[in-house]
Amino acid sequence: MSRIAVVGCGAVGRSVVDLAGDHGHDVVAVADSQGAAVDPAGLETRAVLERKAADGAVGDAAPADALAAPYDVLVEATPTTLGDAEPGFSHVARALSRDRHVVLANKGPVAERYGDVRELEAASRGSVLFEATVGGAIPVLGTIDDYGPERITAARGVLNGTANFVLTRMAAEGLDYEHVLAEAQDMGVAEADPSFDVEGTDAALKCVILANVLACGEREFTLDDATVEGITRVPGSALDLAAEDGRTVRLVGEATADEVRVGPRLVPDTSPLAVSGTRNVVQVETAHADGIDLSGRGAGGPETATAVLADVGRLPPLD
Amino acid sequence: MSRIAVVGCGAVGRSVVDLAGDHGHDVVAVADSQGAAVDPAGLETRAVLERKAADGAVGDAAPADALAAPYDVLVEATPTTLGDAEPGFSHVARALSRDRHVVLANKGPVAERYGDVRELEAASRGSVLFEATVGGAIPVLGTIDDYGPERITAARGVLNGTANFVLTRMAAEGLDYEHVLAEAQDMGVAEADPSFDVEGTDAALKCVILANVLACGEREFTLDDATVEGITRVPGSALDLAAEDGRTVRLVGEATADEVRVGPRLVPDTSPLAVSGTRNVVQVETAHADGIDLSGRGAGGPETATAVLADVGRLPPLD
Numbered sequence: 001m002s003r004i005a006v007v008g009c010g011a012v013g014r015s016v017v018d019l020a021g022d023h024g025h026d027v028v029a030v031a032d033s034q035g036a037a038v039d040p041a042g043l044e045t046r047a048v049l050e051r052k053a054a055d056g057a058v059g060d061a062a063p064a065d066a067l068a069a070p071y072d073v074l075v076e077a078t079p080t081t082l083g084d085a086e087p088g089f090s091h092v093a094r095a096l097s098r099d100r101h102v103v104l105a106n107k108g109p110v111a112e113r114y115g116d117v118r119e120l121e122a123a124s125r126g127s128v129l130f131e132a133t134v135g136g137a138i139p140v141l142g143t144i145d146d147y148g149p150e151r152i153t154a155a156r157g158v159l160n161g162t163a164n165f166v167l168t169r170m171a172a173e174g175l176d177y178e179h180v181l182a183e184a185q186d187m188g189v190a191e192a193d194p195s196f197d198v199e200g201t202d203a204a205l206k207c208v209i210l211a212n213v214l215a216c217g218e219r220e221f222t223l224d225d226a227t228v229e230g231i232t233r234v235p236g237s238a239l240d241l242a243a244e245d246g247r248t249v250r251l252v253g254e255a256t257a258d259e260v261r262v263g264p265r266l267v268p269d270t271s272p273l274a275v276s277g278t279r280n281v282v283q284v285e286t287a288h289a290d291g292i293d294l295s296g297r298g299a300g301g302p303e304t305a306t307a308v309l310a311d312v313g314r315l316p317p318l319d
Numbered sequence: 320m321s322r323i324a325v326v327g328c329g330a331v332g333r334s335v336v337d338l339a340g341d342h343g344h345d346v347v348a349v350a351d352s353q354g355a356a357v358d359p360a361g362l363e364t365r366a367v368l369e370r371k372a373a374d375g376a377v378g379d380a381a382p383a384d385a386l387a388a389p390y391d392v393l394v395e396a397t398p399t400t401l402g403d404a405e406p407g408f409s410h411v412a413r414a415l416s417r418d419r420h421v422v423l424a425n426k427g428p429v430a431e432r433y434g435d436v437r438e439l440e441a442a443s444r445g446s447v448l449f450e451a452t453v454g455g456a457i458p459v460l461g462t463i464d465d466y467g468p469e470r471i472t473a474a475r476g477v478l479n480g481t482a483n484f485v486l487t488r489m490a491a492e493g494l495d496y497e498h499v500l501a502e503a504q505d506m507g508v509a510e511a512d513p514s515f516d517v518e519g520t521d522a523a524l525k526c527v528i529l530a531n532v533l534a535c536g537e538r539e540f541t542l543d544d545a546t547v548e549g550i551t552r553v554p555g556s557a558l559d560l561a562a563e564d565g566r567t568v569r570l571v572g573e574a575t576a577d578e579v580r581v582g583p584r585l586v587p588d589t590s591p592l593a594v595s596g597t598r599n600v601v602q603v604e605t606a607h608a609d610g611i612d613l614s615g616r617g618a619g620g621p622e623t624a625t626a627v628l629a630d631v632g633r634l635p636p637l638d
Contacts, residue, residue: 137608
């Protein structure tokens, strides 16, 4: 149905390449930081992924060749960067200047330069969607879009699986933060440098994106506008005390059209916010239909790629 | 954005009329069983609703005049009927024959005559959407559509608020079915004739619709294909026993491309299926992104109208 170019070949990018055919799309270009594979007639995706696994590079073309390929939709899946959100932002700009659609898995452009992205989109026949940037496989932005962002009063949720895994294990085992973090690092759930997750930055970026959507252009948010506290100072004793009271602690992010806040919050054990392990949840408050709770896997290659490909399917045909 | 005709003026139809303007749409016709109000330039919806409240009739035109009005989208919100699904089915057929879109709040046409509806849709430039027929405000069908029904392996959930209210009260108060049902009838949560809800028929119709979607045309389901057991024979003692074991009983419906089953099931207290009161929940099992849980209000005028208007927004422009 669409010709896709995938820029960025980490777990998400590779899963998009892997699953695109199953969704009826042709992959015409794949780029990593080293090189690119391009075929306007559609790449043999299995061969591209095998080469990436064997050589660490997807192909012999220059990475920039992927941006020039004859795609309908550019999937931007390079790592999230802060500040100028480069090189992701330039990739978005290039695609929109060619009147092509963009689907983002990279949070940077819509968290740090939302106004710039929307301005370029307004001047383009292409559109930008970014379901995968908030809550992985959970259909958060699609739901907000369908129900109308101007009729959503707030969104809050548990949006970082690593932090939630740590809090869940601390509560279940009565262990301290440092102990559980080391365990999570051994299991590969936490990165060697876990600060992006445990300091709340990742959850805050997702809430900034939600606030940008809910503000409908009335106001622009970046990470600097968020009030953020992580979980590194949550003592095990706080979880014990909460448990005695039928509650637990979760790293909760909240976004409205006016504010972004992320921090540890006491939530009842029976609250939808009390998700366990690496699962994420988002509560969308609507003007006329009360709250809608959406939960699922917030990270992972195939999970996030599923959201990317849902976006690809939502885009209107280009003329 | 769209010109809407609303046929059926119960709680859902009236809420659609009430909220359409807020979504940017014009209501050009409204019909109840007695009459209709039609204005190709857009009705004064407040006046129509006030007249309906005062007189019991929306206007002096014939009901059939609404079906002939110059609308883009017909919202079919007459009561669900079984078997031939009339008069809803004929309303759908008429709109599609005029190359217009249809949004259903009425379950009948897609539960009992899904193949006929899809056949008429294939011959029309109009499309048929029916988010409001399953789980009220919960974005179940939109999510399945975005992720691709062929990549959804199953959907299960608690889809009848009345039955769930009765089970929740039975468990919380230790009361018998008959006692709680009488209370629910006093509160207006249960109908004078509650059989449609407590016998599982309503939940089964929703699961039949889900199965029709998941089957992607490979097979057609009607209520006759569903294995259905209600909650009328669940003894209070069963809920007590379940509670001792950290579990409860819920009326759970399950749909796959091959089967529809509805009946009381034991579920853990911590399961997403253990929703309380009139809330509904649906678990969507995906091929590549694990399970996604969606919960919210499954009934109510504004809630269901929100789903109807989300569908209206998803429809492509008519040429």
